[in-house]
Amino acid sequence: MTASKLVVVSCLFLALLLVQVNSQGLKVGFYGKTCPKxxxxxxxxxxxxxKKAPTLGAPLLRMFFHDCFVRGCDGSVLLELKNKQDEKNATPNLSLRGFxxxxxxxxxxxxVCPGIVSCSDVLALIARDAMVALEGPSWEVETGRRDGRVTNISEVNLPSPFDNIxxxxxxxxxxxxxxxxxxxxSGGHTIGMGHCPLMTNRLYNFTGRGDSDPSLDSEYAAKLRLKCKPTDTTTALEMDPGSFRTFDVSYFSLVAKRRGLFQSDAALLDNSxxxxxxxxxxRTHGxxxxTDFGVSMVKMGRIGVLTGRAGEIRKSCRVPN
Structure with missing residues (x-):
């Protein structure tokens, strides 16, 4: 094994070890005695x-995802810096709402419980409750996270709608x-909206030769062209047409029919x-x-968490103590 490959393997091992060790401080009902309500x-x-704004469900779910994928689930996406060099101001996070x-x-x-419940746990609970409010899945949220003190716009390197498998x-x-x-x-795309700039390359210039993405259903592509012109930067598109406000399995039916909106949706068919x-x-029935979504959300919620005496419990979610 070459030195470079050894470094990659070592980094991967350490990342997985970090997830495993840190998550040991989490448990369901962590605040049962200190803040039971x-x-x-x-x-x-x-x-x-x-109830007032059901469209907030998708960005609230994305917020938890975006937090966990940068520095782990430590609430760093909520922090604000005077110089604007925080995660919140990174391009992928500019569309987040619901702060x-x-x-x-x-x-x-x-x-009720001053200084007890972390902002990172609040974010995890909100992601679950927002899905329940949309009549989507519920799951037992593990709590016990502590908040990070660092946020850096340069560290935001999230999975992209343009990524391959x-x-x-x-x-x-x-x-x-x-x-x-x-x-x-990825099934979280069953709710919410995307925007034309995230997928016009699939319609007009997929390989740089003025062509369309061959993996995109031709009838669906024609409908999208009616909504998105090549220079359109504002039009919003339903990620799950017809049920974008309902948490259901129709997203997977669309992907199976080559009607996933983003390149990353279509990519799910490129691996066995x-x-x-x-x-x-x-398959709608059965x-x-x-169930699977809840399991994966719990698993994601363990990424790089701070527990025990690490980090802090912020008084305000926007600034460190």
Whole structure:
């Protein structure tokens, strides 16, 4: 084995070890004695907000994903720096919404249990409660995370809508998530909107020769061209046409029919393992999507967490203590 390969393998081993060791401080009901009403307080805030603005569900789910994939699930995506060089101002995070719900939940918790519940746990609970509010899956959220003190715009290197299957599997695998987790978590695209700039290359200039992506269903491509012109930078598109506000299995049916909106959606058919998971989850009757989604969310929620005496419990989710 060459020295470079040895370094890569060592880094991967350390990353997986970090996930395993740090997650040992998490458990369901962590605040059972110190703040027994914590989950109920967060749920009340989320349900009230979602009743007024149900479209916040998708960005709140993405916020937890974006947090965990940079520095681990430590709430670093919530921090703000005066010089704007924070994760929140990185291009992939500019479309995140719902930060006020995190603030409101934290403020409500501080009134009852000051200095007890971390912002990173608040974010994990909100991701679950927002899905429940959309009549989607529920799962037992492990808590006990502590908050990080560092945020850096240069560290934001998230999986992209333009990624191929090799890169997606590598990026997820580095953090201890396997092919099934990749497919299941991609199912979060069953809710929410995308925008034309994220997929016009598939319609007009896929290989730089003015062509379209051959993996995209031709009828679906024609419909998309009616909505997205080559220079369109603002038009929003339903990621799961017809049910983008409903958490269901239709996303997988669309991907199976080559009607996934993004290149990363289509890529799920380019690997035997991920393709098998797509077709299994596409079966409406007997689909295990809701159960599987909860399992993968718990698994993702263990990435690089700070527990014990590491980190801190922020008083405000936007700034370190």
């Amino acid at each position: 914590a989950e109920g307080i967060v749920r009340k805030v989320v349900f009230a907000a979602m 006020g719900i995190i603030d409101d939940s934290k403020a409500a918790l501080e009134k 090799t890169k997606l599997i590598t990026d997820f695998g580095t953090l201890g998530l396997d092919e099934k987790d990749l497919v299941v978590l 393992k991920t393709r098998a998971h797509v077709f299994k989850l596409a 689909s295990t999507f809701f």
